[in-house]
Amino acid sequence: MHGRLDDSALPRPRLEVDGVTLQYRTRDYAVRATQRVSFDVHGADRFVLLGPSGCGKSSLLKAIAGFLSPVEGEIRLDGQKVTEPGPDRMMVFQEFDQLLPWKTVEQNVLFPMERTGKYSGKDARERARRFLDKVKLSKFAHVYPHQLSGGMKQRVAIARALALEPRVLLMDEPFAALDALTRREMQQELLQLWDEARFTVVFVTHSIHEAIVVGNRILVLSPHPGRVKAELNSGDFGEGAEAGMAIQALDTRINAMLFGEAAGASTGQSQAGSVHGGH
Amino acid sequence: MAVIDTERPTPPQRPEIVHAEIAAGDQKLVETPLGFFERIAASEGLRKLFIVAMLGLAWEIYGRLLGNDLIFPTLGQTLVAWVDAAVSGTLINRTLTSLRVLGIAYVIGVVLATGLTIVAVSSRLGTDLLSTLTSMFNPLPAIALLPLALLWFGIGITSIVFVVIHSVLWAVALNMHTGFLSVAETLRMSGRNVGLKGLPYVVYILIPAAFPAILAGLKIGWAFAWRTLIAAELVFGVSSRSGGLGWFIFENRNQLQTAHVFAGLLTVILIGLAVESGIFRLIERYTVARWGMQR
Numbered sequence: 001m002h003g004r005l006d007d008s009a010l011p012r013p014r015l016e017v018d019g020v021t022l023q024y025r026t027r028d029y030a031v032r033a034t035q036r037v038s039f040d041v042h043g044a045d046r047f048v049l050l051g052p053s054g055c056g057k058s059s060l061l062k063a064i065a066g067f068l069s070p071v072e073g074e075i076r077l078d079g080q081k082v083t084e085p086g087p088d089r090m091m092v093f094q095e096f097d098q099l100l101p102w103k104t105v106e107q108n109v110l111f112p113m114e115r116t117g118k119y120s121g122k123d124a125r126e127r128a129r130r131f132l133d134k135v136k137l138s139k140f141a142h143v144y145p146h147q148l149s150g151g152m153k154q155r156v157a158i159a160r161a162l163a164l165e166p167r168v169l170l171m172d173e174p175f176a177a178l179d180a181l182t183r184r185e186m187q188q189e190l191l192q193l194w195d196e197a198r199f200t201v202v203f204v205t206h207s208i209h210e211a212i213v214v215g216n217r218i219l220v221l222s223p224h225p226g227r228v229k230a231e232l233n234s235g236d237f238g239e240g241a242e243a244g245m246a247i248q249a250l251d252t253r254i255n256a257m258l259f260g261e262a263a264g265a266s267t268g269q270s271q272a273g274s275v276h277g278g279h
Numbered sequence: 280m281a282v283i284d285t286e287r288p289t290p291p292q293r294p295e296i297v298h299a300e301i302a303a304g305d306q307k308l309v310e311t312p313l314g315f316f317e318r319i320a321a322s323e324g325l326r327k328l329f330i331v332a333m334l335g336l337a338w339e340i341y342g343r344l345l346g347n348d349l350i351f352p353t354l355g356q357t358l359v360a361w362v363d364a365a366v367s368g369t370l371i372n373r374t375l376t377s378l379r380v381l382g383i384a385y386v387i388g389v390v391l392a393t394g395l396t397i398v399a400v401s402s403r404l405g406t407d408l409l410s411t412l413t414s415m416f417n418p419l420p421a422i423a424l425l426p427l428a429l430l431w432f433g434i435g436i437t438s439i440v441f442v443v444i445h446s447v448l449w450a451v452a453l454n455m456h457t458g459f460l461s462v463a464e465t466l467r468m469s470g471r472n473v474g475l476k477g478l479p480y481v482v483y484i485l486i487p488a489a490f491p492a493i494l495a496g497l498k499i500g501w502a503f504a505w506r507t508l509i510a511a512e513l514v515f516g517v518s519s520r521s522g523g524l525g526w527f528i529f530e531n532r533n534q535l536q537t538a539h540v541f542a543g544l545l546t547v548i549l550i551g552l553a554v555e556s557g558i559f560r561l562i563e564r565y566t567v568a569r570w571g572m573q574r
Contacts, residue, residue: 065468065472067468067471085468085471085472085474086472086474087472087473087474089472090472091468091469091472093465093468093469095463095465097463097465097466098465098466098468098469099469100466100469100484100487100488101488101570101571101572102487102488102490102566102570102572111473111483112472112473115473115474115475115479115483116473116474144569144570144571145571146570146571146572147571
């Protein structure tokens with residue numbers, strides 16, 4: 001089904017998305033968001049779902065989180081079928097209002113730990129402090145979210161998710177609402193965090209450049225309905241001019257994949273090539 | 280001279296300007312202390328106090344010009360009556376009776392409203408139930424139910440509690456429900472993401488997230504309840520030995536103690552103000568204002 005030959009040589013995947021078809025209803029239609037999408041995410045993967053709007057990448061992430069049930073196929077975490085939302089799949093959303101405005105930054109990080117009972121008391125507070133330190137927000141522990149900038153709010157959301165040590169961290173275009181400079185900074189910080197903690201993350205984006213920078217494995221999806229076009233390797237570009245060339249080449253390749261050869265040649269020049277449109 | 284093309288205007292060429300010696304952070308330019316009167320004028324409380332003082336002055340002048348303390352006692356006479364009634368204990372007793380009845384009815388009303396709203400958010404039928412009930416009963420003035428209440432519960436505290444509950448329940452439930460519905464989808468998902476559902480989900484996510492609307496509902500409910508209570512007490516209280524503030528007003532009108540009637544009305548207003556700008560303002564400051572959910 002996966003169309004890969006040497007699956008047997010790999011360890012058991014952390015997360016299996018197996019022939020998943022997603023559908024949602026509007027008033028008059030049942031709209032198919034994805035069509036039999038399959039992929040495996042392994043431990044410590046930085047797995048990126050990339051595609052234009054309408055390719056169902058966010059729906060896929062919501063299905064993994066348990067907010068959406070597939071009409072066909074299934075999603076398994078450590079071999080267990082996903083049926084409902086749970087703290088083993090912590091999600092970081094694009095919107096800044098994902099933090100609880102009535103709790104301080106520290107309380108926001110503590111909240112999932114205490115509610116799930118995974119960590120409590122001194123242990124939880126110590127973890128909250130450690131993860132806030134990691135995202136450089138120790139100074140703002142007792143501040144309410146509305147006093148923070150967009151980038152800081154996203155950092156809190158990341159700290160909150162990581163502090164719970166989820167099996168998979170789900171990120172739904174977490175940096176899309178940030179300004180270009182902050183976005184770049186956040187991508188680097190995410191990579192640093194990953195380098196220290198080696199968590200497993202599924203990351204949704206519509207920016208080819210972001211996919212290449214953040215991911216080690218990129219799932220390219222085509223729109224209407226979302227189907228898998230390719231699963232590519234990224235990362236390990238090394239340093240300097242050669243790395244730039246390699247990144248550029250991958251960018252062009254993905255562009256061509258999504259929009260055909262002509263589009264690939266013309267828009268491949270843009271450094272932060274986003275996937276716009278979707279037809 | 281360049282010829283100006285009116286069809287396709289281009290901006291004129293100018294030399295660049297660079298200010299080389301700007302010292303960073305001139306504190307005097309950034310902050311100037313406000314003058315004494317500017318500061319006083321900036322205080323909302325003081326401004327309102329000024330208005331109240333002016334109104335009081337107008338009252339006193341008009342009362343003296345009229346010179347008929349049976350129809351319109353002056354502010355001075357009213358205050359004397361107020362102190363007199365307070366010292367003799369009647370006013371304080373009456374007020375406490377009113378507040379006690381109000382407290383009981385308000386708490387029951389809010390609890391019922393909360394229950395109804397939780398039912399309403401957890402099923403579609405519940406939503407329909409709430410919206411039908413509120414659209415039926417919200418426009419019905421609570422005081423109109425008093426005759427019926429007297430028939431059911433007799434003359435006494437139960438009847439008053441019943442109508443006051445009616446005045447609180449629908450307003451609070453309506454606001455609470457609207458508040459719950461307007462909680463952002465992302466916030467809901469971050470709650471469910473942690474595995475919250477059922478009552479914990481309502482308690483830890485929906486109620487605090489909808490708190491601005493809930494607080495607005497509580498305020499409206501309080502205002503309705505207070506009005507209904509005083510009105511209901513005006514109608515009877517005769518045989519319940521300890522009447523409330525409404526009864527105090529009615530009693531004194533019958534004895535043509537107009538200054539005391541004014542004193543009773545003044546108390547109604549003062550308690551309204553105290554709750555509104557004392558208790559509720561304080562709650563706002565420590566909740567929704569601090570959380571940045573309301574200015």
